[in-house]
Amino acid sequence: MPNLQRLNRAFDRIGTANNLDELIKQSILALRYDLGFDRAAYLEFDEKAKRQLGTWGTDASGALRDEHGFSDAVKARHTDICEKDPILLTEPASLHDLGEVVGIGWHIQSAVTSNDQILGWLYIDNLTHHRPLTDSELNQIRIFSNVFSQLIARNKAEQLLNKALNSLECHKTETEIANHQIQQLQAKLTGSQKMASLAEQMIGLIPISSRSVGNVLNFMSLLSPEQFHETDRPMLESARKSANRLARIFRHFDDKIHQATDNDSQTMPSLMVKHYWKDLFSEYFSETPHKLNVHIECESETITLPMVLLTLMLKELVSNALLHGLENSEAGEVSIQLKSAAESTMVIVEDSGWGLDECNYTDALKLFVTSKPNELLGSGLNVTRNYVERWLNGQLTLDKSPLGGLRCTLTIPTQQ
Known part of the structure; x- marks a missing residue:
């Protein structure tokens, strides 16, 4: 299937990127050469300055161009599209090159978002060859934009994690023992950064991709060759093989991450864990009216935790509390608690929001079930x-929080 093959080539290309700037560059090349669109560009959103900043794009002839020095004002149409559809197709439209009108054609603006926050916009047009846009090409753009948004968000989250780790390095504790433990932690975490980054991407990408591929496979299982014209049967068989191949690829990466991160634990003072999580997650609350509390039992004791992987799990739970639990709250609270016992360690994330009815706890843990309307x-x-x-060989349970909202409890075996 040509469309699936093009997307496979595009994802193979962006999979080679090892940092955010390279990811954007390879994505523009993928849109240009693997998916075959005339021109593409990605502009980041500077929320404070209310401007969109150039990164990588293509010139009037479609050649790759470094556009990091370009900036343009953000208009209402740039932010309004996220409320209905992240992709806006305009036809006919004035086509621009670095702010100057250079032609007429169709123009696509695709918002790149994370947790309802705009990170930037992908722009695609047909300036060079003036080919009309087909429905299948529009669908390709939707699929590519969805994956691109996930990867941009994960890279941004990785930058936040690195910033928090750097703050740990500069953090002065009250004792020489704590300072020594911070240095040891930094050395151990540095070796886990590359895999942690991949793990973060796969957390979002594997379930999304597996669901899409799984839906295709389930649909195909209901089809029989007799339902197709003889000339179309080879295409059906090719689609089945391609979907099965993608499913094997996602399982392979999942296994690799599990093997590489198995038994990756760090030993440190409990007080350091508190400071680390407080510094890391406080930025999530910086532009909200809500507050974050982090409580660690026995702060003076030393604890062994799979710090990198456990923090990735906490990111999902804290984000869920902010976006869903406190969505309609004016001044809410999110609490993180760490409790360690001889056999198990519990990390509890709870909020003061409306919570869920007890009958919905099971459904909330199902894949692609959300309490927010019109979400994909x-x-x-x-x-x-x-x-x-x-x-982590652990479990996640849900119940009602004493704060009034949802309480999520991660229970893992105590590390020795």
């Missing part, structure tokens, strides 16, 4: 449960 995805709690079971 609702994978956070299911993904967290899947990986805490697979990576």
Whole structure:
């Protein structure tokens, strides 16, 4: 199937990127040469300055161009599209090159978002060859934009994690022992950064992709060759093989991450864990009216935790509490608690929101179930449960919080 093959080539290309700037560059090349569109560009959103900033794009002839020095004002139409559809197709439209009108054709603006926050916009047009846009090409853009948004969001989250780790390095504790433990932690976490980054991407990408491929396979299982004209039967068989191949690829990456991160634990003072999580997650609350509390039992004791993977799980739970639990709250609270016992360690994330009815706890852990209307995805709690079971041999349970909202409890075996 040509469309699936083009997308496969595009995803293979962007999979070679090892940082955010390279990801954007390879994505523009994928749109230009693998998916065959005339021109493409990605502009980041500077929320404070209310401007969109150039990164990588293509010139009037379609050649790759470094556009990091370009900026343009953000208009209402740039932010309004996210409320209905992240992709806006305009035809006919004035086509621009670095702000100057250079032609007429169709123009696509695709918002790149994370948790309802705009990160930037992908722009695609047909300036060079003036080919009309087909429905299948528009669908390709939707699929590519969805995956691109996931990868941009994960790379942004990785930058946040690195910033928090760097703050740990500069953090001065009250004792020389704590300072020594921070240095040891930094050395151990540095070796896990590359895999942690891949793990973050796969948390979002594997369930989304597996669901899409799984839906295709389930649909194909209902089809029989007799339902197709003889000339179309080879195409059906080719589609089945391609979907099965993608499913094997996602399972392969999932296994690799699990093997590489198995038994990756760090030993440190409990107080350091508190400071680390407080510094890391406080930025999530910086532009909200809500507050974050982090409580660690026995702060003076030393604890052993799978810090990198456990923090990835907490990111999903804290984000879920902010976006869903406190969505309609004016001044809410999110609490993180760490409790360690001889046999198990519990990390509890709870909020003061409206919570869920007890009858909905089971449904909330299902894949792609969300309490938010008109959302394409609702994978956070299911993904967290899947990986805490697979990576940490633990479990995720839901119940009502004394704060009034939802309480999510991660229970893992105590590390020795």
